[in-house]
Amino acid sequence: MTIKTKNIKDISDGSKISINIALIGNPNTGKSTLFNALTGLKQKIGNWPGVTVEKKEGKRSFNNFELSITDLPGTYSLSASSLDEQIARDFIVHDTPEIVVQIVDASNLERNLYLTSMIKELGARVIIALNMMDLLEKDGSSIDVQKLSKELHIPIIPMIANKKIGVDDLENAIEAVYQEDQKPMGIRYSKEVEETLSKIQNMLATIPSIPTNFKLRWLAIQILQNSTEIPTLLKRWNVKDTVIGELTSFGKEDYEAEIIDSKYEYISKVTSKVWKKGETKLTRSDLIDKVVTHKWLGIPIFLLIMWGSFQFVFAISVPFMELIDMLFGWLAGLLVDNIQIEWLGSLLGDGIVGGVGSVLIFVPPIFTMFFILSILEDSGYLARAAFVMDKLMVKFGLHGHSFIPMLLGFGCNVPAIMSTRALKDKKDRMITILINPFMSCGARMPVFILFAGLFFGASAGTVIFALYVLGIAVAILTAVLLRKTFFKGKSAPFIMELPTYHSPKLKAATIAMWDKGKMYLKKAGTIILIGVVFVWFLAAMPFGGVEYGGPDTWLAAVGTFFEPIFKPLGFDWRIVVALIVGFIAKELVIGSLGTIVGGGESEEGIKSAILADGGFYALNSLSLMVFTLLYVPCAAVVGVMKKETGSWRWTIFSIVYSTVIAWLFAFAVFQIGSLMGFGL
Amino acid sequence: MENSKNTSDNMKTSLLVGSLIFLITALAEIILGAIKIYTDSKELEEHWVNAIPFPPGIFPGLAVLLIGLIWLVGYFVTRKGQNANGYLSVGTVIALGFILLFILILLTDIFNAYALGLEDYEDWTILASLRWIIFLSPIPIFFIMKYREVIFTRKKKTIVLQS
Structure with a gap:
C-alpha cells in the first residue's frame, strides 16, 4: 500500500510514503547521471547540452519512502520560450511535485541559481544537488556550502553524481525537506x-x-x-x-x-x-579548445576525426561480418537442402534466413558506429564539433545548435528530430527538422558497407565518409534554400556551454551502444522479419511454374511498373523494389535484396550473389548509395516529423523534396559517371 | 625558472622538428597517392609509387598533414611566448590515434587473410597494409615520453565532500 502524507511518524505498518520528485537543472549539469544513480535506470547520458528532451520517469525506495522521480529537460529558465522550458515549467505547475531537486553545476553557480530563483517563485520546495564538486576543486575554487544553504533557505548537497558521491546525503535531505516548509528566497524588487x-x-x-x-x-x-x-x-x-x-x-x-x-x-x-574563486589559469579543456575550435584547424580536425571513425568502423567489423555471413550462409543452405517441402525450404532459407540474415550481418558496423559516437560524445568533443560547425552554419543561415540534432541523426533520425525541441526559434526548428533526414542514420549504413565493400575495396571507408559528407552538404544547401524561401529571417544567436573534457567511460559507451543498437536488433526480429517474408511472398508468387525472384513474379510486376523512373539512375526492377520496401525501414533495402538476389545462393551470401549478378556494378552501386542516403526517410521518421512539425504539409514536402533530391543526385552520379566511362 | 625555459625551448624544437617531418612525409604521400589513383602513367607508377613498398594514400596523407600543421601552429604559438601545450597534446593524441587505427587495420587484414582466408585477400601481403604514419610513430611516442606531464592529466586527488 502506498499512502501520501507528511506525517511519517504515524506510519508503522510497513507501508511506503510516496513522494513525487522533479529533477531539474541547466543543460549538461549531470541531471541524467543523477537520475540514473537514483533510479538505477540507464537513461542516455551525453556530455553535451540537450540530451534530455522529454521528461523521463523512474523510481527509488529507501527507508519508508518510495520516490517517483521525473527527469525534466535541461533548461536555463522557466519562461517557456522553448518547448523544453515549457515541459519543465508545466510539470512543476501542473504535476506539483512535492520536492524539486535542482542539480547545479558547482563551477557555474551564478547562472544556475537564476533557475533556482524561478523554481522558488513557483512555490516549490527545493533541494540543490551541487554537482561536479571535483571540477570545482580542480579549478582551485571553493564554495561555503553551509553558508550558501543558509542564505538561500535551501538544503544543499555537494555531489559528484558520476561517482555516486552524495546520493545517500540527497536521500536524507529529501526525507528532511518532505517534513518541513521552506522559506522563499530573499529576492526583493524595487x-x-x-x-x-x-x-x-x-x-x-x-x-x-x-x-x-x-x-x-x-x-x-x-x-x-x-x-x-x-x-x-x-x-x-x-x-x-x-x-x-x-x-x-x-x-x-x-x-x-x-x-x-x-x-x-x-x-x-x-x-x-x-x-x-581559484587562481585564474587556463584549464586543460581551455588549452585543448584552443586547438580543436581553432579558426582554421577546427573543421579539418572534425573531418579527420569523422574519417578516422569510419575507417575504424569498417576495419573492426569486417571479420565479424564475415563470420556472421558464414553462419547464415550455412544455416540457409541447411534449410534449403534438408526441407523436403520446396516452398517451405525456400521461405525459411531464402526468405527468412536470407533476408533477416542479410540485415543481421550489419550488426557489427552499426554497433561499432554507435560505440564511436558515444565515445566522442562522452569525451565532450561532439559539443565542440557543433561549436566549430556553427561558424560555417551561420554563414548558410542555419542555427549553430542545429548541428547537434544533425549529429544525433547519424545514429537515428527519430531522437534527432525530437532533440530540435531545444531550439527556441520556430523557423530554426522547422529548418532543422526538415534537413535532418539527410543525415545518414545507422540503418542506411548496411547499404553503404555492402556496396562500398564490394566495389570500392580499400577505398570503402573513404567512400562511406564521402557519403556522410554529401549528406551534410545537402542538408546545409537545403537549409539555405528554406531560409531564403519559406523561413525568411535571421537565425537566433547561438549560445552553447562547452562541457569539460573527460575521459570517456567504457561502460557508459557500451551501455549507450547497446541502447541504440538493440533497436536495430529488435527491428530485425519484427518489422524486418515481416518485411522480408512479404518480399519473399511476392518473389515466389504466383506459385507453381515461376522462377523464384524471376521476371514473372508479382514482385517483378511491381518493380517493372516503376522501373522506367529509375532506369536513368542505373537501377533495375529489383533495386526499385528494395528501395520501395525500404520506406518501411531502411534496413529492408538490404533485407529485400538479400531475399531477391540472394535466393538460392545463400552459401556464398548476398555478397557473392551480387558480384555474380550482372545487374550490379560500381557506378550503379554508387548511384544506389547516393539515392539511399537522400531519399524519403523511413516511416518512423515521417511519423515523428508530423508530430514535431504539427503539419502534414511540411511532412509531405519533406517526403517529396528528399525523393526528388535523391533522384537528381543519383541521376547526376550515374550519368556523369557513364559519360566518363565508369559505366558497366 | 631556468628549468621552465629549457622545457619551453625543448618543446619548441620538438614541435618544429616533428611538424616538418610529418609535413614532408604527408606531401610525399599525398602526391604519390594522387599519382596512384589519378594517372595512368606506368612510368610514374613504376619509378615512384612502386619504388616504395608501402602504399601511399591521399586521405592517410591528409591525416599526417593535419597533425604536422597542428604542431607547426603550436611552434609559432610558442614563439609568441604563449602556451602551446594544447597543440602538442592534441597533435600527439590524434597521431597516436591514427597509428593505433592503422595497426588495428593491419591486424584485421592479417586475420581476414590468414584466419578467414577471404577471397579479396588472395594477393594481399602485409606490406600492402603498412601505412606511412606507422613508421612515424617514434615521434609521437617520443613526445608522450618527454612531455608526459603536459599531455596527460596530473595525479587524481581524493575529494572528501562535506555538507
Whole structure:
C-alpha cells in the first residue's frame, strides 16, 4: 500500500510514503547521471547540452519512502520560450511535485541559481544537488556550502553524481525537506515593482477560477514581465476580456529587465559571500579548445576525426561480418537442402534466413558506429564539433545548435528530430527538422558497407565518409534554400556551454551502444522479419511454374511498373523494389535484396550473389548509395516529423523534396559517371 | 625558472622538428597517392609509387598533414611566448590515434587473410597494409615520453565532500 502524507511518524505498518520528485537543472549539469544513480535506470547520458528532451520517469525506495522521480529537460529558465522550458515549467505547475531537486553545476553557480530563483517563485520546495564538486576543486575554487544553504533557505548537497558521491546525503535531505516548509528566497524588487506586484496579486485573488497550484506572486511576476503566455492562461480560466486587458496593461519591458536584474543582483550578492574563486589559469579543456575550435584547424580536425571513425568502423567489423555471413550462409543452405517441402525450404532459407540474415550481418558496423559516437560524445568533443560547425552554419543561415540534432541523426533520425525541441526559434526548428533526414542514420549504413565493400575495396571507408559528407552538404544547401524561401529571417544567436573534457567511460559507451543498437536488433526480429517474408511472398508468387525472384513474379510486376523512373539512375526492377520496401525501414533495402538476389545462393551470401549478378556494378552501386542516403526517410521518421512539425504539409514536402533530391543526385552520379566511362 | 625555459625551448624544437617531418612525409604521400589513383602513367607508377613498398594514400596523407600543421601552429604559438601545450597534446593524441587505427587495420587484414582466408585477400601481403604514419610513430611516442606531464592529466586527488 502506498499512502501520501507528511506525517511519517504515524506510519508503522510497513507501508511506503510516496513522494513525487522533479529533477531539474541547466543543460549538461549531470541531471541524467543523477537520475540514473537514483533510479538505477540507464537513461542516455551525453556530455553535451540537450540530451534530455522529454521528461523521463523512474523510481527509488529507501527507508519508508518510495520516490517517483521525473527527469525534466535541461533548461536555463522557466519562461517557456522553448518547448523544453515549457515541459519543465508545466510539470512543476501542473504535476506539483512535492520536492524539486535542482542539480547545479558547482563551477557555474551564478547562472544556475537564476533557475533556482524561478523554481522558488513557483512555490516549490527545493533541494540543490551541487554537482561536479571535483571540477570545482580542480579549478582551485571553493564554495561555503553551509553558508550558501543558509542564505538561500535551501538544503544543499555537494555531489559528484558520476561517482555516486552524495546520493545517500540527497536521500536524507529529501526525507528532511518532505517534513518541513521552506522559506522563499530573499529576492526583493524595487518599491515600485513590489507595489505593482501587490496590486496584481490582489486582482488575481478575486478570480476564483485560477487553479490553486498557480502561485499568485508567480503569475503577477509573469504579468509584469509581459509574458505572452498569460493572456492564453487567463482565457483558459474564463477570465473576462476586460479584466485580462486590465491585467496585461501592467506588463512593461522595463519591468522585465528590472526583475531579471534584481534576481542577478541578489544571486551575485549571495555568491560573492560563499564562492572563493581559484587562481585564474587556463584549464586543460581551455588549452585543448584552443586547438580543436581553432579558426582554421577546427573543421579539418572534425573531418579527420569523422574519417578516422569510419575507417575504424569498417576495419573492426569486417571479420565479424564475415563470420556472421558464414553462419547464415550455412544455416540457409541447411534449410534449403534438408526441407523436403520446396516452398517451405525456400521461405525459411531464402526468405527468412536470407533476408533477416542479410540485415543481421550489419550488426557489427552499426554497433561499432554507435560505440564511436558515444565515445566522442562522452569525451565532450561532439559539443565542440557543433561549436566549430556553427561558424560555417551561420554563414548558410542555419542555427549553430542545429548541428547537434544533425549529429544525433547519424545514429537515428527519430531522437534527432525530437532533440530540435531545444531550439527556441520556430523557423530554426522547422529548418532543422526538415534537413535532418539527410543525415545518414545507422540503418542506411548496411547499404553503404555492402556496396562500398564490394566495389570500392580499400577505398570503402573513404567512400562511406564521402557519403556522410554529401549528406551534410545537402542538408546545409537545403537549409539555405528554406531560409531564403519559406523561413525568411535571421537565425537566433547561438549560445552553447562547452562541457569539460573527460575521459570517456567504457561502460557508459557500451551501455549507450547497446541502447541504440538493440533497436536495430529488435527491428530485425519484427518489422524486418515481416518485411522480408512479404518480399519473399511476392518473389515466389504466383506459385507453381515461376522462377523464384524471376521476371514473372508479382514482385517483378511491381518493380517493372516503376522501373522506367529509375532506369536513368542505373537501377533495375529489383533495386526499385528494395528501395520501395525500404520506406518501411531502411534496413529492408538490404533485407529485400538479400531475399531477391540472394535466393538460392545463400552459401556464398548476398555478397557473392551480387558480384555474380550482372545487374550490379560500381557506378550503379554508387548511384544506389547516393539515392539511399537522400531519399524519403523511413516511416518512423515521417511519423515523428508530423508530430514535431504539427503539419502534414511540411511532412509531405519533406517526403517529396528528399525523393526528388535523391533522384537528381543519383541521376547526376550515374550519368556523369557513364559519360566518363565508369559505366558497366 | 631556468628549468621552465629549457622545457619551453625543448618543446619548441620538438614541435618544429616533428611538424616538418610529418609535413614532408604527408606531401610525399599525398602526391604519390594522387599519382596512384589519378594517372595512368606506368612510368610514374613504376619509378615512384612502386619504388616504395608501402602504399601511399591521399586521405592517410591528409591525416599526417593535419597533425604536422597542428604542431607547426603550436611552434609559432610558442614563439609568441604563449602556451602551446594544447597543440602538442592534441597533435600527439590524434597521431597516436591514427597509428593505433592503422595497426588495428593491419591486424584485421592479417586475420581476414590468414584466419578467414577471404577471397579479396588472395594477393594481399602485409606490406600492402603498412601505412606511412606507422613508421612515424617514434615521434609521437617520443613526445608522450618527454612531455608526459603536459599531455596527460596530473595525479587524481581524493575529494572528501562535506555538507
